[in-house]
Amino acid sequence: xxxxxxxxxxxxxxxxxxxxxxxxxxxxxxxxxxxxxxxxxxxxxxxxxxxxxxxxxxxxxxxxxxxxxxxxxxxxxxxxxxxxxxxxxxxxxxxxxxxxxxxxxxx
Amino acid sequence: xxxxxxxxxxxxxxxxxxxxxxxxxxxxxxxxxxxxxxxxxxxxxxxxxxxxxxxxxxxxxxxxxxxxxxxxxxxxxxxxxxxxxxxxxxxxxxxxxxxxxxxxxxxxxxxxxxxxxxxx
Numbered sequence: 105x106x107x108x109x110x111x112x113x114x115x116x117x118x119x120x121x122x123x124x125x126x127x128x129x130x131x132x133x134x135x136x137x138x139x140x141x142x143x144x145x146x147x148x149x150x151x152x153x154x155x156x157x158x159x160x161x162x163x164x165x166x167x168x169x170x171x172x173x174x175x176x177x178x179x180x181x182x183x184x185x186x187x188x189x190x191x192x193x194x195x196x197x198x199x200x201x202x203x204x205x206x207x208x209x210x211x
Numbered sequence: 212x213x214x215x216x217x218x219x220x221x222x223x224x225x226x227x228x229x230x231x232x233x234x235x236x237x238x239x240x241x242x243x244x245x246x247x248x249x250x251x252x253x254x255x256x257x258x259x260x261x262x263x264x265x266x267x268x269x270x271x272x273x274x275x276x277x278x279x280x281x282x283x284x285x286x287x288x289x290x291x292x293x294x295x296x297x298x299x300x301x302x303x304x305x306x307x308x309x310x311x312x313x314x315x316x317x318x319x320x321x322x323x324x325x326x327x328x329x330x331x
Contacts, residue, residue, distance in 0.1 A: 105273060136316075138316075138317050138318070140256070140318070142256070147306065147321035147322065147323055147324070148248075148256065148306070148318070148321050149321075150311075150317065150318060150319050153311065153315075153317045154317070159319070189255075191255065191256050193256075193258070193316075193318075195315060195316035195317055198261070198270035198271075198316075199258055199270065199271070199272045199273065200246075200258045200261065200316040201258060202248075202255060202256045202257065202258060203255070204255050205255040205256070
């Protein structure tokens with residue numbers, strides 16, 4: 105199975121900051137990498153698919169990059185509603201594993 | 212608007228079986244693959260199973276392989292997860308999720324989840 109490792113596991117930032125979350129795959133997965141935002145009590149939300157494509161309706165302050173084994177999610181100009189847990193997920197091969205999550209908290 | 216409504220979650224004893232259902236509406240059901248994703252208390256998201264648009268491809272996480280069976284009924288616009296030999300490790304909120312296409316494993320829409328608690 106492909107293991108997905110996110111870093112950091114948690115992150116503190118302020119409104120207006122720019123943050124970057126990293127996801128590393130244990131095998132090459134081309135650009136088959138997706139990012140989700142998850143808030144407590146809510147359903148997860150797709151942000152980025154195929155490493156860098158912005159899902160419809162998602163603000164442009166979210167961006168993704170990478171290919172092969174190393175990927176990043178960047179959020180610029182953090183807004184209060186962005187504080188949540190973020191997950192990467194590989195869609196290259198089954199099982200379609202998720203990273204362990206990165207909790208983004210308000211500083 | 213896409214709607215996914217899960218049902219069937221409940222308190223169940225270890226070793227017993229349970230079937231989850233997901234009713235879909237707001238889109239052409241037959242054209243899309245589906246997945247089940249779970250979140251155990253205090254843990255992250257875990258992909259559990261997926262099924263393609265025509266049931267030609269079905270896959271499972273290693274943790275449930277041989278115990279869980281995913282299926283779909285296009286006439287009823289529903290997907291199912293039949294779970295057997297349940298253990299405490301299966302306790303989780305189970306999300307039904309719709310693929311972006313027939314099977315890309317890009318999860319564009321999620322239900323609100325149904326809670327399964329395995330305990331004696």
